[in-house]
Amino acid sequence: xxxxxxxxxxxxxxxxxxxGLAWHAxxxxxxxxxxxxxxxxxxxxxxxxxxxxxxxxxxxxxGYAGIxxxxxxxxxxxxAYAAGLFAIHVHNDPLIGLVTATAxxxxxxxxxxxxxxxxxxVTLLMLTLAVAGLLAEWANRAYEITGGDDGLQGxxxxxxxxxxxxxxxxxxxxxxxxxxxxxxxxxxWRIIVSPFGRSLDGIRQNPARMRAIGTPVWWRLVAIxxxxxxxxxxxxxxxxxxxxxxxxxxLSVLVxxxxxxxxxxxxxxxxxxxxxxxxxxxxxxxxxxxxxxxxWMFFIGALLMATVLxxxxxxxxxxxxxxxxxxxxxxxxx
Amino acid sequence: xxSFITVLLDGLAYGMVLFIISVGLTVTMGLxxxxxxxxxxxxxxxxxxxxxxxxxxxxxxxxxxxxxVAAGLVGGAVEMTVLRPLYRKGELAQxxxxxxxxxxxxxxxxxxxxxxxxxxxxPDYLSGSVHIGFRDYPAYRLFLIATGLVLAVFLWLVxxxxxxxxxxxxxxxxxxxxRAVGINVNRLFTxxxxxxxxxxxxxxxxxxxxxxxxxxxxxKYLVVFLxxxxxxxxxxxxxxxxxxxxIGIIDTAGKFFFPNISAYFFFSLVxxxxxxxxxxxxxxxxxx
Numbered sequence: 001x002x003x004x005x006x007x008x009x010x011x012x013x014x015x016x017x018x019x020g021l022a023w024h025a026x027x028x029x030x031x032x033x034x035x036x037x038x039x040x041x042x043x044x045x046x047x048x049x050x051x052x053x054x055x056x057x058x059x060x061x062x063g064y065a066g067i068x069x070x071x072x073x074x075x076x077x078x079x080a081y082a083a084g085l086f087a088i089h090v091h092n093d094p095l096i097g098l099v100t101a102t103a104x105x106x107x108x109x110x111x112x113x114x115x116x117x118x119x120x121x122v123t124l125l126m127l128t129l130a131v132a133g134l135l136a137e138w139a140n141r142a143y144e145i146t147g148g149d150d151g152l153q154g155x156x157x158x159x160x161x162x163x164x165x166x167x168x169x170x171x172x173x174x175x176x177x178x179x180x181x182x183x184x185x186x187x188x189w190r191i192i193v194s195p196f197g198r199s200l201d202g203i204r205q206n207p208a209r210m211r212a213i214g215t216p217v218w219w220r221l222v223a224i225x226x227x228x229x230x231x232x233x234x235x236x237x238x239x240x241x242x243x244x245x246x247x248x249x250x251l252s253v254l255v256x257x258x259x260x261x262x263x264x265x266x267x268x269x270x271x272x273x274x275x276x277x278x279x280x281x282x283x284x285x286x287x288x289x290x291x292x293x294x295x296w297m298f299f300i301g302a303l304l305m306a307t308v309l310x311x312x313x314x315x316x317x318x319x320x321x322x323x324x325x326x327x328x329x330x331x332x333x334x
Numbered sequence: 335x336x337s338f339i340t341v342l343l344d345g346l347a348y349g350m351v352l353f354i355i356s357v358g359l360t361v362t363m364g365l366x367x368x369x370x371x372x373x374x375x376x377x378x379x380x381x382x383x384x385x386x387x388x389x390x391x392x393x394x395x396x397x398x399x400x401x402x403v404a405a406g407l408v409g410g411a412v413e414m415t416v417l418r419p420l421y422r423k424g425e426l427a428q429x430x431x432x433x434x435x436x437x438x439x440x441x442x443x444x445x446x447x448x449x450x451x452x453x454x455x456x457p458d459y460l461s462g463s464v465h466i467g468f469r470d471y472p473a474y475r476l477f478l479i480a481t482g483l484v485l486a487v488f489l490w491l492v493x494x495x496x497x498x499x500x501x502x503x504x505x506x507x508x509x510x511x512x513r514a515v516g517i518n519v520n521r522l523f524t525x526x527x528x529x530x531x532x533x534x535x536x537x538x539x540x541x542x543x544x545x546x547x548x549x550x551x552x553x554k555y556l557v558v559f560l561x562x563x564x565x566x567x568x569x570x571x572x573x574x575x576x577x578x579x580x581i582g583i584i585d586t587a588g589k590f591f592f593p594n595i596s597a598y599f600f601f602s603l604v605x606x607x608x609x610x611x612x613x614x615x616x617x618x619x620x621x622x
Contacts, residue, residue: 068425119612121425122369126564129557130605137597253553257433264430294444301437308431309419 027275031178035171042170043242048282049177050238054255055262055274056188057231062260063268064192065224066204067117070256071128072232074112074135077251079105079233080240081139084152087241092158094241098180101237102230109229113222129253136251152246166242173242180238184231189271191227200224261300264307267314276315336468341590342583347475349582350482351544355537355555356562357489357574358409358530363560364569365506366523368417369425372432373534373559374552375439380405380535381547382443385452394457398539405535410528417527436552444549454542474543481540485533486575493571502526506569561604567614577615 034045054076061067082101091097116127139146146152159165164172191197202210203217211217240246249255258281266277281300288296307314311321355377362370384401388394412435420428460477463470493499505512505519513519538547545555562581566573584603588596607615 062426068429070429115609119608122363122560122564122568123608123612125369125425125429126560127605127608129560130601130608133557134598134601134605137601141594141598253557260430260433294441296441297437298441298445301434301439301441304434304437305416305431308427308434309416312427 027272028182035174035178040169042174044282044286046170046174046177046242047239048279049174049181050235050242051259051262051278051282052275053177053181053184053235053238054232054259055266055278056184056271057228057235058259058263059268059271059274060188060191060231061225061228063263063273064197064204065200065221067221067225068121068125069128070125070253070260071130071132072228072259073251073253073255074128074132075105075109075229075232076236076239076255076259077132077135077139077246078108079236080246080250081146081152081236082233083237084155084240084246085145087155087157088152092156093162094157094160094176097157097241098234098237101240102234105233105236106226106230108233110222110226113225113229117218117221117225132251132253132256136248139248139251146246149248151248152240155240155244155246157241157244170242177238177242180234184234185271187227188231191224192271196220196223261304263314264304265314267316270314270316273314273316280315337590340469340471341587343471343475343479344590345583345586346482346579347478347582348544348586349579350478351537351541352558352562352582353482353575353578354485355534355541356559356566356578357485357571358527358532358534359559359563360566360569360571360574361526361530363563364567365502366421366527368420368432369428370417370432371429371556371560372412372435372439372552373531374554374556375436376405376409376531377534377538377541377545377555378439378443378547378549378551379408379538380532381454381538381542381551382447382452383535384539385454385542385547388455394455394460398536401539402532402536405538406528406532409531409534410524412531413524413527436556439552440549447549449549451546451548452542454539454547456543478540478544489571498522565604565607565614567616570614570616573614573616 031049035042038045054072057075058069058072061069061072079101082104083097086097086100087094090100112131116124116131119127140148142148157166160172160176164176166172199210199215199220203215203220207217236250239250262277262281263274264277265281266275267273284299285296288299311317313321355373358376359370359373362368362373380401383404384397387397387400392400416431416435417428420431456474460474462473464473464476465471466476493502501512501517501522504515505517505522509519538545538551545551548554558581562574562578565581566575566577581600585596585600588599592599611617
């Protein structure tokens with residue numbers, strides 16, 4: 001049964017995630033602790049914030065609306081190239097660039113969504129792959145515009161709000177990314193507690209019945225796909241602006257795959273799942289890749305398989321899953 | 335004209351490799367309804383094993399057959415341990431698990447063999463060329479075309495004309511009724527899955543000259559394999575055959591005549607085709 005939310009958004013979210021209100025402050029407090037503790041590692045953490053944003057965007061499309069996509073890299077890369085090119089050719093103000101890249105990615109998501117969301121299942125999966133493939137091929141060929149294989153170089157950013165320059169230590173980049181992530185977090189949270197978000201839940205579970213009760217299923221899917229694309233575009237734009245470089249790899253299927261792994265690791269439809277999954281992934285990868293990148297790949301592959309087989313709700317559900325195996329009692333799905 | 339025929343033959347040879355490898359994926363995705371993105375991994379495992387055996391002195395054909403049997407067994411083991419619990423879960427869980435499996439394949443082979451590409455040495459009688467009227471043509475590619483044709487006819491006979499094939503088609507069209515008339519659908523599917531992985535392994539060996547064996551093989555060519563199956567129509571063997579040949583020829587021709595836009599062409603074609611026919615060119619009955 002879908003009921004309209006009557007409580008306030010935050011309380012609703014708490015009930016959903018079984019978290020106390022105070023817990024909601026924890027990720028953001030931690031983010032500031034990191035800022036003061038992780039001297040010299042801030043670019044790694046900025047990357048973690050960007051990946052959280054990308055994963056959160058995937059959670060909207062895939063977790064909530066059930067759109068099985070392997071093409072999130074298309075929007076991430078699109079946003080990155082849009083922001084990079086905007087900074088080079090139009091204006092170097094980060095915020096204007098970010099908003100432009102976000103809007104363009106959303107538009108791109110809207111157009112492709114209109115085309116491909118009529119299909120479902122494997123066909124949809126292939127179409128999302130084809131969109132990313134086409135875009136990657138374009139970026140590879142259009143050497144004069146994108147720099148092709150060499151990547152887009154010479155991205156120079158002005159100060160944020162005209163006040164804060166991007167410094168060598170990455171402090172501005174980190175806080176800037178954190179602020180952007182927070183804005184999107186609030187948007188996502190408003191979406192998932194809204195009637196619109198609830199209707200997505202219904203569409204994921206049973207599109208035919210949702211259609212029968214009068215939900216414009218296709219439009220709802222296009223809408224969330226557009227929002228998710230815009231958000232992934234923001235993540236890409238942040239990546240371009242903070243690293244001052246856009247490579248072809250931003251469009252590769254590995255980006256989509258990584259976001260998927262992070263989401264599953266953290267747990268879908270838990271809003272903080274993206275935070276947990278992306279953070280754990282980035283930290284473990286940083287350690288493991290120093291030893292041997294292929295051990296890392298082996299590890300992440302095995303971890304992914306184990307998550308699917310034994311830990312359906314991801315790390316967010318770790319406690320509940322352990323209790324389940326302990327007591328052999330069924331776990332309530334959120 | 336002669337370059338046209340050469341491109342056609344090259345395309346056919348490539349298409350046959352795609353067919354041999356992808357026909358197994360038709361089984362997994364089309365018949366068993368498992369969205370399997372680890373299929374390239376089985377082809378890769380077959381290729382690596384054959385390369386190892388040939389270097390140890392085993393002749394080409396016994397090595398190819400042993401390697402495909404081994405790939406089939408690996409497939410069977412995977413099916414029984416990790417895929418079976420997923421039959422009732424959604425596409426997403428299946429994509430993720432097989433994605434993880436692909437990572438394990440890639441990392442495992444890299445740890446064992448390193449990142450370099452592996453050559454599968456051809457026997458002397460395949461590495462020469464044959465005169466075909468207007469020019470010399472590599473014997474290896476003619477061998478691929480012949481092998482693909484023989485396999486296609488063989489599979490057609492098995493699927494269309496044998497009792498096993500009749501059961502298989504029944505199980506695809508309506509698994510519940512098939513069970514009701516006493517067909518052991520699970521065992522049938524497992525057997526077919528093993529055969530499919532074996533074929534992938536075989537394709538990995540004989541196609542190694544066209545699709546270079548390296549650890550990222552499993553991801554690199556995955557999209558092409560998936561496209562063959564989806565464009566052909568899930569679960570349709572004839573559709574896969576037609577789609578594999580068409581893709582082989584179109585892709586080769588595109589690379590030859592329009593090298594700059596061939597990849598665009600490929601993806602655009604897939605895009606338009608799937609929008610026009612979401613269930614593929616020849617949807618299996620159950621999908622229609």
